[in-house]
Amino acid sequence: MKEKELRRSLSVLPIGTVMKLTGLSARQIRYYEQKNLLAPKRSKGNRRLYSLNDVDRILDIKDYLNAGLKIAEIKHIYDKKRKQAAKQNHRMSGQISDNEARQLLKNELLNIGHLQSDFPDHHNYPV
């Protein structure tokens, strides 16, 4: 893993900061976690600690919601990303088809290999 990614995955932001960064209430941020859309780390004092990736995900969730998606649907999107990411690593060993190569490149551009972002609608990079 590259250090740039490591920093984005470092959980160091208290919920108060995330509130300002996302414009959401603590209630909402905690609610999304309860729905399993988030999994922030915890400090020794049991305080939630968010990473920049978490903030990005929260921003995405915010957009998905405004786009009319329901919590359950958003959850499914992330579950599928999870499997898709695992499938990529597993396939990394042998040769990949031309189609898979295109799919992989597209994922890179969509910033998915890192567990989030993308919506079949807006981001539509020519692959």
Place this chain on the structure above:
DNA sequence: CTTCTAACA
């Protein structure tokens, strides 16, 4: 002072 959980005049 900030955050946490649980609960609802």
Place this chain on the structure above:
DNA sequence: TGTTAGCA
């Protein structure tokens, strides 16, 4: 979702 109580 907001808000509030009672802790840590």
